[in-house]
Amino acid sequence: MSGTLALLIAVLAVLMLASGWCGYSKRFLGFLGVLVIGLALNGAWMVWGLGAKPFETPVIAAQMAAVGYAICAFGTGWLIGRLVRQFRATRIEKGRQS
Helix, strand or coil: CCHHHHHHHHHHHHHHHHHHHHHHCCCHHHHHHHHHHHHHHHHHHHHHHCCCCCCCHHHHHHHHHHHHHHHHHHHHHHHHHHHHHHHHHCCCCCCCCC
């Protein structure tokens, strides 16, 4: 695996973790910020790194895929956060036994 590919995978993982964290903590504006940054980085890589034109079909498809990944990560984080909050709300605490 080349260093460039490893870097791209690492950046994608960080963006997906950030999207998931925004979903977990219900930060919708933070998610929009992460999404915009991710799309900008993805677009910059394709335009300057690969020499693609910004409105070519593969570039648009890659951007749509990035949006789909981010929405899925956000939704997964939101669902996990909801389950954790519900679990904590219904937890039985140890009390004094009489």
